[in-house]
Amino acid sequence: MLDIKIVKTTAPKQKPAADQPLGFGKIFTDHMFIMNYTEGKGWHDARIVPFQNISLSPATMVYHYGQEMFEGLKAYKAEDGRTLLFRPEMNAKRSNNTNRRLCIPEIPVEDYVQAIKAIVKVDEDWIPTAPGTSLYIRPFIIATDEFLGVKPSSTYLFMIILSPSGAYYSSGLSPVGIWIEDEYVRAVKGGIGEAKTGGNYVASMAAQVKAHEEGYAQVLWLDGVERKYIEEVGAMNIFFKIDGVVITPALNGSILPGVTRDSVIKLCKSWGLPVEERRISIDEIYEAHKTGKLEEVWGTGTAAVISPVGKLRWKDEVMVIQDGGIGSLSQKLYDNITGIQLGKIEDIHNWVTEVK
């Protein structure tokens, strides 16, 4: 249990108007959570302070060797006024898995969730309520030793910042085009692909730029060794429905284990659909498409929840899925998960936590 000191701002910012487009990750609330780590002392000085700049030496390790991690989840306002979080302990556990891989000290799951709840409570009035909007929560840890040698830092900062975010789809769910990357790779087994860390994102940018230039919204990564097996999309896991079977790549060590991915698997199974977590090759997808068996493709992640894929481009082939429209399972998953997150649909899996 953390002892969190709270210093409230004396100059609250103007909150966005109810009808103002929020976009993603551009507006920040009045406060932030911050906690230090010092070797020998552990995590200490948990506090909530006014949102502010931090000052660090140019020699700070995070700037040079990328020892940092992040998480992403959301707080939602239910119609009855309750503030809800979706499976935050999954983020806390995943955070510690990331930390172990990156030699960052772990944070007890209870403390992590307590910190999230505390900062969300303080800035609860910032949670937007227009359809599809939410308060994005960004916990992250950076290495703060002033040192240019390569070793794990002995000091860290854990911070949580909050950003009111707009509806991912301004006019309802809409399908995206995806570029299957066959030149660059994002991650390999044994690397850091299953950790949520900036390094994976910088590795993805060149392909992302290329995909955008070609008119595609996102990149789908193939495995780093044979460039043959499907891995995941930029910041989303990927699902296929082929001949009635839901298939997603197994967590093989180079794929990020998404909370939304796990929720989609559990929901599909609870509806009696066959679900397979296994290796799936791009040839299998191509073959399924050619024979008319590729029924639906969708990405899963906290930001978009469900992102239907209308078009897959692989080398010179363009595979159009569902005539570029939204599949019924994609729509049902979106409606159910967002319904549970907003407290509108019965939470039979016990996924929702109230912030009191």
Ligand SMILES: *Cc1c(COP(=O)(O)O)cnc(C)c1O
């Ligand atoms: C965060 C992330 C996801 C999605 O995870 P969720 O917990 O569902 O938001 C997928 N892939 C990558 C690379 C990610 O960083």
